Amino acid sequence: MGTDELLEIHFWETLFRTTMAFLVLLILARVMGKKQISQLTFFHYVTGITIGSIAAEIAAQYETAFVDGIIAMIWWAVLTLLMSYIALKSKRARVLLDDQxxxxxxxxxxxxxxxxxxxxxxxxxxxxxxxxxxxxxxxxxxxxxxxxxxxxxxxxxxxxxxxxxxxxxxxPEPKYMPSEIISDGKIVKKNLTELNLTEEWVYDQLKKQGIGQVKQVYYAEIQTDGSLHIDVQPEKE
Incomplete structure (x- = not known):
């Protein structure tokens, strides 16, 4: 068999495999239900990527048996539907699949x-x-x-x-844009510089609220009026 004949066979085979994978993927997408991208949980997101990857494998990889690929794609969709049904009936399964x-x-x-x-x-x-x-x-x-x-x-x-x-x-016009000043017990020096504030100012603000050390603060944020909102570190159990 000549090279031209082989290329022609691969061309038509690629078209056939791609078309069939596309149709099966379309049918499975309709069967599996509607969800906006913003509503997808991590489980559904990974499932969608996996089914799409199998479809791409069917279309482009001649080493992958066509029927085996279609079976794998359909079976993956069936497993997804089965798990979704179980999650619908069981709260524990829902938490396991999608967290809470x-x-x-x-x-x-x-x-x-x-x-x-x-x-x-x-x-x-x-x-x-x-x-x-x-x-x-x-x-x-x-x-x-x-x-x-x-x-x-x-x-x-x-x-x-x-x-x-x-x-x-x-x-009144805001004096500052709310920005983090302390994050996880450490001063965010970059933001202080941008706001033309000093570390001494931070220490003074902490003292006014009865806080002696920066490491006691989990998060501190300057407000539009120049005051400091502070969240202290939780007590260790």
Missing amino acids: PTIVVYEGKLVEKAMKKSRLHLNDLNMMLREQSIFSIKEVYYAILETNGNLSVLKKADQEPATKKDVNAPA
């Missing part, structure tokens, strides 16, 4: 253990809050890290949206 929401801010206080367990850094938490137009942790009463990685926030009652115009209150 984690409270990372409780009644206005950071929950250090929960953040460490979730591998959520203070910088990540601040970023997720800013995505919801919340620039200070002080505004938060509860914050819950959902199983899909999103952050649900309940603001403190006095932070609920009501414009200054609504209550005829003065609206």
